[in-house]
Amino acid sequence: MSEPRIHSGGTSQSLETLRTRAARLASALNADGIGPGDRVAVVMRNDIAFVEVTLAVGLVGAAPVPINWHWTGDDLAHALADSRSRLAVVHTDLLPAVESSAPGLPIIEAEIPPGVRCAYGLAEQPSTGRWPTLSQRIDDHEPRTEPSPAAPMSVIYTSGTTGRAKGVLRDPVAVADRPTLLANIAKLWHLAPAETTLIPAPLYHSAPNVHATFAVALGMNLHIMPRFDAEEFLRLVQEHRVNSVQMVPTMFNRLLQLPEQVRRSYDLSSLKAIVHAAAPCPRHVKEAMIGWLGPIVHEYYGGAEVGAFTACDTAEALSRPGTVGRPILDADVRIVGEDGTDKPVGEDGIVYGRCFTGWPDFTYIDDEPKRRQMERDGYLTLGDIGHLDDEGYLYLSDRLNDMVISGGVNIYPAEVEACLLDLEGVADVAVFGIPDPDLGEVLAAHIQPIPGAILHPAEIRTHVGSRLARYKVPREVVLADELPREDTGKLFKRRLKQQYLEAAGHNGDEGVA
Structure with a gap:
C-alpha cells in the first residue's frame, strides 16, 4: 500500500513530511512565545501550508483562527482584534490588508504556491522581506518532540449573514476523547483510513x-x-x-x-x-x-x-x-x-x-x-x-431571523422560496422582508433565471398567488444575473436587504436577516 499523501494545486507531499514540517513550525511558534490558550490567525487561500499551520498551532496547545481571506477593512480588523490573535500567517498578496487592519500584529509571510497563483490568476510575487517567511521558520527549527497538550479546535468565525461575525470558541478535546470524536466524524462524513478524499471548499469554513x-x-x-x-x-x-x-x-x-x-x-x-x-x-x-x-x-x-x-x-x-x-x-x-x-x-x-x-x-x-x-x-x-x-x-x-411580520402576520420566506423554485426557469431565489410604511414589512423576491429563460415579474407573482395565500405574494420582484452567496452556499440576504433599509432611512444592520 502506498504512503498516504496530501495534494493541492499540482504539488504533493507525504503525510509524514507534512507532520514533520508541522512539528518544525511548532518549535518556531514556541520560540515566538506561542503556547496553550493562545490564538494564531490564518489568512490564506487553500494550500498544503494551510494544513501545516493548523497542525503546528495545535501541537503547541494554541487555537488556529482561520479567517475568510476575502475580508478587508472593518470585517478583517474585527476578526483579528476579537480573536486576540497573537500572530498571523498570511499569504504574500494578502499582507497589505492584514497590516492595515491590525498594525503591530506579528506576521509570518506564507509564499503563494504556483497552484494557487494559477487558480486565481495571480502573477508570481516574491516575498516582501518585511516579515520572516513560513519556509524560513520551518527550516530554521528542529521538530517539536514534547507531547501535545489538549488543544482547542479551530476558532471559526460565523458567516455574518445576519450581522457582525462571531468567533466560535470550542473547548479543547481531551486526548482520551479524540478517538471517539474521530470515529464519529469518520462515520458522519464517510471517511476511512487509506481511502482518498477531496476538499473543494475553503478551509476557513468549519466543515x-x-x-x-x-x-x-x-x-x-x-x-x-x-x-x-x-x-x-x-x-x-x-x-x-x-x-x-x-x-x-x-x-x-x-x-x-x-x-x-x-x-x-x-x-x-x-x-x-x-x-x-x-x-x-x-x-x-x-x-x-x-x-x-x-x-x-x-x-x-x-x-x-x-x-x-x-x-x-x-x-x-x-x-x-x-x-x-x-x-x-x-x-x-x-x-x-x-x-x-x-x-x-x-x-x-x-x-x-x-x-x-x-x-x-x-x-x-x-x-x-x-x-x-x-x-x-x-x-x-x-x-x-x-x-x-x-x-x-x-x-x-x-x-427565526428570516421571519417577516407583515401587517401582524408571520411569514416564513423559505415557503415562498420553495414555491418559486418550482417555477420553470428559476435557478435561484432569495425572499426577504423590506420596510413598508403601512404593513411594517412586505416581501421582496430576487430571482436568478436559468440561462436563456425569460421570466416576468407578473408571471412570478401569479405563480405564487396560485399556490399560497395572497399576503405571501412578493410585492417587489427583481431579476438578477446572480445572487450573492458565500462559498458555503449561504445567501447573503443582508446585502440584498441593506439597499432597501437605506432607501427607507434605516442605518446599520438592525433587523437585517
Missing part, C-alpha cells in the same frame, strides 16, 4: 477545516482544491479515484450546469459518498445529482457551533422529500414552541438539538450571553424552525 485535519489524522490521501471549478473537480475525481467528498448545493448547481457530454465523459465510479450541508438543497437539484451519480448522496444538519444533529442517506431523502434526516449516533432533536413546551409530531417550532458524544462544547468570544440564549435544558438551537414526523425525521421550514 472543510475539520475535514482536512481529521482526514490527516485518519491517514487518508487528501486532495485540496485551491479553488472550486466544476470540470476540474470531475478531473480530480477521475484521475485520483476519489472515494468521498463534502460539498454544498451551490457546487451541485455548477456541476449540473456543465454540458451533459462533459459530465458523462469522466469516470466517477470511485465515488462512494458525496456529503452535503451548510445550505438548503432544492429538491430538483438533489434528485438530479442522484440521477447522475446514484445513491451516494448524503446530507446532514448542524453548524460550526454544534457539529451535527441529524443525517440522511439517498433512500431516506427520496422517500421523505425535504427531510434533513433523523438524529445520528446518540444525538437528539426536540421541537419547542414559544411557550417552552415540546411540539407534537408535524407541528413547526424551534429546532433544538443535542450533538453526538465527543463534539466539544463552545462559547462565543466575548458573548457568553448569546451562547446561553441558545440553550434549553442542555439542547442548543441554531435558530431554525421545523418539525418532526412520526418516525423522528426532521424537516426545516425557515430561520
Whole structure:
C-alpha cells in the first residue's frame, strides 16, 4: 500500500513530511512565545501550508483562527482584534490588508504556491522581506518532540449573514476523547483510513477545516482544491479515484450546469459518498445529482457551533422529500414552541438539538450571553424552525431571523422560496422582508433565471398567488444575473436587504436577516 499523501494545486507531499514540517513550525511558534490558550490567525487561500499551520498551532496547545481571506477593512480588523490573535500567517498578496487592519500584529509571510497563483490568476510575487517567511521558520527549527497538550479546535468565525461575525470558541478535546470524536466524524462524513478524499471548499469554513485535519489524522490521501471549478473537480475525481467528498448545493448547481457530454465523459465510479450541508438543497437539484451519480448522496444538519444533529442517506431523502434526516449516533432533536413546551409530531417550532458524544462544547468570544440564549435544558438551537414526523425525521421550514411580520402576520420566506423554485426557469431565489410604511414589512423576491429563460415579474407573482395565500405574494420582484452567496452556499440576504433599509432611512444592520 502506498504512503498516504496530501495534494493541492499540482504539488504533493507525504503525510509524514507534512507532520514533520508541522512539528518544525511548532518549535518556531514556541520560540515566538506561542503556547496553550493562545490564538494564531490564518489568512490564506487553500494550500498544503494551510494544513501545516493548523497542525503546528495545535501541537503547541494554541487555537488556529482561520479567517475568510476575502475580508478587508472593518470585517478583517474585527476578526483579528476579537480573536486576540497573537500572530498571523498570511499569504504574500494578502499582507497589505492584514497590516492595515491590525498594525503591530506579528506576521509570518506564507509564499503563494504556483497552484494557487494559477487558480486565481495571480502573477508570481516574491516575498516582501518585511516579515520572516513560513519556509524560513520551518527550516530554521528542529521538530517539536514534547507531547501535545489538549488543544482547542479551530476558532471559526460565523458567516455574518445576519450581522457582525462571531468567533466560535470550542473547548479543547481531551486526548482520551479524540478517538471517539474521530470515529464519529469518520462515520458522519464517510471517511476511512487509506481511502482518498477531496476538499473543494475553503478551509476557513468549519466543515472543510475539520475535514482536512481529521482526514490527516485518519491517514487518508487528501486532495485540496485551491479553488472550486466544476470540470476540474470531475478531473480530480477521475484521475485520483476519489472515494468521498463534502460539498454544498451551490457546487451541485455548477456541476449540473456543465454540458451533459462533459459530465458523462469522466469516470466517477470511485465515488462512494458525496456529503452535503451548510445550505438548503432544492429538491430538483438533489434528485438530479442522484440521477447522475446514484445513491451516494448524503446530507446532514448542524453548524460550526454544534457539529451535527441529524443525517440522511439517498433512500431516506427520496422517500421523505425535504427531510434533513433523523438524529445520528446518540444525538437528539426536540421541537419547542414559544411557550417552552415540546411540539407534537408535524407541528413547526424551534429546532433544538443535542450533538453526538465527543463534539466539544463552545462559547462565543466575548458573548457568553448569546451562547446561553441558545440553550434549553442542555439542547442548543441554531435558530431554525421545523418539525418532526412520526418516525423522528426532521424537516426545516425557515430561520427565526428570516421571519417577516407583515401587517401582524408571520411569514416564513423559505415557503415562498420553495414555491418559486418550482417555477420553470428559476435557478435561484432569495425572499426577504423590506420596510413598508403601512404593513411594517412586505416581501421582496430576487430571482436568478436559468440561462436563456425569460421570466416576468407578473408571471412570478401569479405563480405564487396560485399556490399560497395572497399576503405571501412578493410585492417587489427583481431579476438578477446572480445572487450573492458565500462559498458555503449561504445567501447573503443582508446585502440584498441593506439597499432597501437605506432607501427607507434605516442605518446599520438592525433587523437585517
